[in-house]
Amino acid sequence: DVVMTQTPPSLSVAIGQSVSISCKSSQSLVHSDGKTYLNWLLQNPGQSPKRLIYQVSNLGSGVPDRFSGTGSEKDFTLKISRVEAEDLGVYHCVQATHVPYTFGAGTKLELK
């Protein structure tokens, strides 16, 4: 199974600050169709997850452009520019290239 190593486990930030979260996979996430199925999700406290980014760098519908995703092969990063209060919660990366699909352990974003 693909192991997704997500760091850091937690981040303490001030509103307006920028942060980055890393997700590294144990094998390449490039699918045989040429696409890379790496998604970023945000789970606000007490809520279901919601998708922010798909295929590494594509912004989901309605997602603010202060979120951005970069990376390739085995190394991926989510960047949040100018953190807002609604961005607090747990961020998850998930790979959907190889079955079984696997998640990172999550990064909890908290207010400083």
Added chain:
Amino acid sequence: EVQLVESGGGLVKPGSSLKLSCVASGFTFSSYGMHWIRQAPKKGLEWIALIYYDSSNKYYADSVKGRFTISRDNSKNTLYLEMNSLRSEDTAMYYCAKSWVNWGQGVMVTVSS
């Protein structure tokens, strides 16, 4: 508006069975693959099963393979997860999801004696 509503959770004893349902609305259910994903208390997310739009393919996590069965009834816009031989480690919030975009509110399953 896409809606996914899970039901069927509860408190059960180890070794028992439970069947979860997820009723979908707001999209053409029969055109989409569907997932079950769970989250143990204070833990991360775990993908557990996928079913193709036409039930032609089903995939499972090793942790549930042979005990859980994913199925769907496209005439009823409903996704199912039949869970047998339940263990304490199956205790979790269970979510159904369409792609990774739309998620239900989740249903709690607690396995305890």
